[in-house]
Amino acid sequence: MEHVTSADGTTIAFERAGSGPSLVLVHGTSASRARWGNIRPLLEKHFTVFAMDRRGRGGSGEVPAGAAYALEREYEDVAAVVAAAGEPVILFGHSYGGVCSLGAHALTDRLAALILYEAPVLEGNGPPPELLARFDAAVTADDREAVMKMFCEEVVRMRPSDIAALRASPAWPARLAAAPTIPRELRAAGDFPLAAAKAERIKVPTLLLHGGDSPDFFKVPMSRLAAAIPHASVVALEGQQHVAMDTAPEMLTRIVVDFWREVRGAG
Secondary structure: OEEEEOOOOOEEEEEEEEOOOEEEEEOOOOOOHHHHOOOHHHHOOOOEEEEEOOOOOOOOOOOOOOOOOOHHHHHHHHHHHHHHOOOOEEEEEEOHHHHHHHHHHHHOOOEEEEEEEOOOOOOOOOOOHHHHHHHHHHHHOOOHHHHHHHHHHHHOOOOHHHHHHHHHOOOHHHHHHHHHHHHHHHHHHHOOOHHHHOHHHOOOOEEEEEEOOOOHHHHHHHHHHHHHOOOEEEEEEOOOOOOHHHHOHHHHHHHHHHHHHHHHHHO
């Protein structure tokens, strides 16, 4: 385990393994670096993988005492890990980690490529207040299973088979541990406007991924980003939804490797 210090003094943990160009992995809501457990051994054959714990989970620190949660601090956390990685750096953000990665791109000049998998750029179309209230009640009751059930079924809208795969993955205990952070991230994602991403300023090749069987909730933001980012391509993961790292790790690895080969060849 290694650590960097983010701009506000929060300690951010990451694990480094593999060899090759640097690939920084940024996990989504309720997860930790453990969410990549099924795919990391495959990626590490091609890249030096930096799997970070976002603040509030795993080996990373929480929001400093007395400070309110702010998405902008997450950008700084990602940029701090990117700064610790050797160039060239490919930044791969999944789900809410994709939003964090979008914001981080403006804070670093070390990126060679960007990969975003179903980043929820919702522009005010987040979960309804009634659902957020139920999340808050479950967090207050410390019913973490209920929080995760609502998140998987009512937010991500995962298939039962994908939920079963997620529960069986190495990431599940860490997800339960991080469940209380879900409401704040749902609110932040729901309020996040596309303009805040400054997508038109992204100069590096960008790969936008979505599951071929994912709901429009995830596909539409990828289309919006594709229209806004100058050098973006979109790939649908055939037969997959939100968690191809668990359900199709070989497919996802191949797509990432092929994308990087194209970027390197074009350079």
